[in-house]
Amino acid sequence: MPRRSPVIVITGTPGTGKSTHAQLLVQESPVPLQHINVGELVKMQGLHDGFDEEWQSYTVDEDKLLDQLESPVSEGGVILDWHTSDVYPERWADLVVVLRCHHTTLWDRLETRGYPLKKIQENNEAEIMGIVCDEARESYQPGIVVELESNTLEDMEENVARIVTWIEQWIKDNEN
Template sequence: MKAGPNILITGTPGVGKSTLSQQIAERSGLEWVSVSDLARDNLFYDGFDEERQCPILDEDKVLDELEDMIAEGGKIVDYHGCDFFPERFFDIVFVLTTNNTILYDRLAARGYQGTKLTENIECEIMNVIRDEAMDSYNNDIVHVLPSNSPEDMESNIERIILWIEAWKRDNGSSS
């Protein structure tokens, strides 16, 4: 039996995935796995994108590393992409979305500029991550949540915690 549900929290950079994931992990006892941190700590890269000034993720190495973790259950996986994760990995998928003006300010404050800033804003405008999730997973498990304000964050935390508690009841898990 899995230790708990496996949850994917995804969305464009800057929508609040890491903050939400950390808060849910603290309140639920599930383990937060930041794919970006996992890749950085283990050098799971396949080159460097000069135009965007960022490393290129080696998806195969990430998936190999996650395989046993996911089998254990009880993981909250946080990443800005989702189409390379197998559908069997997750019990539920949450896609965070943010108003473009708010997102622009968040990304600019992080130092994003040029192509990297423009492409991320366009990604959010065109619902790229939402569409990836809908195309990659059973639509019954994909939920789109607004992430514009502290109130949205708290509402999302409460909603996800309630879902985790229901999953544990339904699956006979007491952890």
């Protein structure tokens, strides 16, 4: 069954603004959207094989995660908010938004968040090298991947307005 509302993947290095964008998008969207914070879901539902102390992150059980997401995604009208995007089947995503942030700004945000230094360095480097973006471009058709700057509140408002316009068009293209 075709979806009536789109599935929007929002990805980016931790701290680039995924969850903040997703929250604003829920408010501004012309159709109801469910914001799924995938990292939180993994934690809350125990969709992992434990906590990796060295990497300070959960080892995700991908099969369990995909099982959990299958039903909301098939309904549509979902924002998948996570720092990685290559776990999902390609057909899930209608739009993949990659948020980018200046590395010094990102450093400050992660420091404010109380991340350990090692984690800040690791994410900072990943952002400079564009790892999350490369991953998205390798996993999806170029036409559905869009890279957006997320340095200022102005950027965020602009980005959300752009996504809203994209949703309106998607709805027009998919109604019958």
